[in-house]
Amino acid sequence: MLSTEQAPPITVPLRFFAMAPLFLLLAAAILATGNSFTDAPLLLAATHCLTLGFITMVMAGAMQQILPVVIGSPMPASKSIAWLTLLPMSTGTLSLAGGFLYSNPALLYAACLILGFGFLIFISACLIAIYRAAARTSTQFALLLAILTLTITATLGIILANGYASGTALDYSKLTAAHISMGLGGWVILLIAGVSYQVVPMFQLTPNYPGWFSSGFAPALFVVLLLGLVARWWDVISLGYLSAGLFWMLAVSFAIITLRLQSQRRRRVADATLSFFRLGMSSLLCVALLSTLALYPPLQEDLTTLSVVIFITGFALSVIFGMLYKIVPFLVWFHLFRGGVKKGVPNMKSIIPEVWMWRHVQLHRATLLAILTASIWNPARWLAITGLALQSILLSYALFTAITIYQRTLKNLTNA
Amino acid sequence: MIALDVRGLPPPEPFEQIMLALETLIKDDVLRVLIHREPYPLYEMLRESGYRHQTTALPDGNFSIEIGRAS
Numbered sequence: 369m370l371s372t373e374q375a376p377p378i379t380v381p382l383r384f385f386a387m388a389p390l391f392l393l394l395a396a397a398i399l400a401t402g403n404s405f406t407d408a409p410l411l412l413a414a415t416h417c418l419t420l421g422f423i424t425m426v427m428a429g430a431m432q433q434i435l436p437v438v439i440g441s442p443m444p445a446s447k448s449i450a451w452l453t454l455l456p457m458s459t460g461t462l463s464l465a466g467g468f469l470y471s472n473p474a475l476l477y478a479a480c481l482i483l484g485f486g487f488l489i490f491i492s493a494c495l496i497a498i499y500r501a502a503a504r505t506s507t508q509f510a511l512l513l514a515i516l517t518l519t520i521t522a523t524l525g526i527i528l529a530n531g532y533a534s535g536t537a538l539d540y541s542k543l544t545a546a547h548i549s550m551g552l553g554g555w556v557i558l559l560i561a562g563v564s565y566q567v568v569p570m571f572q573l574t575p576n577y578p579g580w581f582s583s584g585f586a587p588a589l590f591v592v593l594l595l596g597l598v599a600r601w602w603d604v605i606s607l608g609y610l611s612a613g614l615f616w617m618l619a620v621s622f623a624i625i626t627l628r629l630q631s632q633r634r635r636r637v638a639d640a641t642l643s644f645f646r647l648g649m650s651s652l653l654c655v656a657l658l659s660t661l662a663l664y665p666p667l668q669e670d671l672t673t674l675s676v677v678i679f680i681t682g683f684a685l686s687v688i689f690g691m692l693y694k695i696v697p698f699l700v701w702f703h704l705f706r707g708g709v710k711k712g713v714p715n716m717k718s719i720i721p722e723v724w725m726w727r728h729v730q731l732h733r734a735t736l737l738a739i740l741t742a743s744i745w746n747p748a749r750w751l752a753i754t755g756l757a758l759q760s761i762l763l764s765y766a767l768f769t770a771i772t773i774y775q776r777t778l779k780n781l782t783n784a
Numbered sequence: 785m786i787a788l789d790v791r792g793l794p795p796p797e798p799f800e801q802i803m804l805a806l807e808t809l810i811k812d813d814v815l816r817v818l819i820h821r822e823p824y825p826l827y828e829m830l831r832e833s834g835y836r837h838q839t840t841a842l843p844d845g846n847f848s849i850e851i852g853r854a855s
Binding site: 437569570571573634635698701702705706716 | 791792794795796799800803820821824828829832
């Protein structure tokens with residue numbers, strides 16, 4: 369999965385991974401200042417801390433590791449690109465959250481500029497890497513489509529934030545729906561699927577995803593998302609139902625195939641990453657059900673918001689936590705082990721103690737339950753907020769433990 | 785020829801076992817590894833450590849890798 373000649377320095381992905389949990393904590397802090405989860409400015413600010421500050425931050429770090437590995441083509445100038453992405457993504461997300469919270473146009477304009485710059489650099493670097501790749505594989509195509517949907521999501525986001533800041537009359541509901549469907553349905557699902565094709569069989573010892581699925585899923589999802597955009601923009605209701613139906617069929621098939629592969633794994637031992645993945649895929653199935661029920665008009669508004677919340681916290685966060693707990697110890701081990709057998713390289717399983725991962729699984733399950741309860745009983749939101757904050761602290765602790773072990777072992781190996 | 789079966793082991797156990805087995809290899813010995821996935825990262829490590837390898841995809845979906853010292 370990795371190549372020492374092409375893999376970026378371990379510091380490149382780890383910086384993104386270390387920064388991301390701070391935005392989980394910030395999302396919890398923002399939600400704690402309001403009276404309910406339906407308070408729009410708070411919800412917008414907290415949601416972007418989760419989607420941009422956490423999810424996209426981790427995925428941008430992972431992308432720098434994945435591109436050289438999966439398509440054999442690293443990002444150009446990986447260290448510089450990492451800084452030119454990490455800094456704008458962090459400061460831009462802060463500025464955006466501040467802009468939403470305080471309805472401050474200057475902060476929103478600043479966020480547009482900073483995030484626009486960061487995404488321009490990141491997306492260009494990804495496209496260069498994909499263009500330079502010699503091989504043409506289905507995973508590469510999935511990554512290209514994920515980047516294209518990120519481009520559309522970011523562009524729509526900048527148009528919306530600019531519109532809010534300037535008070536321009538825009539069709540906000542259509543633009544917002546397109547921004548959400550491209551961001552969550554496109555960027556998040558496509559990248560998670562592209563990475564799962566590699567990570568699930570490798571780390572969970574399952575059979576490979578069927579060839580027809582790994583080559584057909586991403587293009588089909590992308591076409592369906594474009595159909596959805598067309599239907600929404602020109603109010604073609606029948607096409608809208610068709611694209612929504614096809615989208616959920618594809619998403620459900622991804623969840624079911626992943627769960628089925630995991631049930632066929634060679635080693636039937638308990639594993640925290642596997643539990644996170646199963647929770648994520650079950651949440652995706654739950655979101656599909658909620659989104660179908662949301663077609664019934666009286667339930668539409670409540671269930672649509674709940675679907676988005678469960679998609680982000682139940683599906684995306686679960687899978688990302690699971691991936692981090694496998695990828696980070698493996699990267700630390702791999703970068704220490706390279707060059708051959710050395711005494712003093714820790715066992716991969718001891719880099720992040722498994723007991724911490726299991727505590728995180730349980731905490732995440734409890735947080736999701738609190739989020740669901742809060743949708744019908746508002747005081748439960750305090751449990752959800754506390755759960756989110758504790759998860760941020762636990763994840764930071766786990767990641768910094770791994771980084772400390774890496775630095776200490778490297779020092780010992782160098783001095784030996 | 786020394787045989788090593790690492791099928792079904794989670795990462796990084798196949799890596800570790802292969803690299804440990806290579807430590808015991810005498811000059812012209814060859815290590816034959818049976819593994820369930822093609823281990824791309826191993827190839828770089830082998831090159832860095834002065835070994836050559838030949839991989840054969842088996843009909844049952846596993847891989848056989850013969851590893852010896854680079855001449």
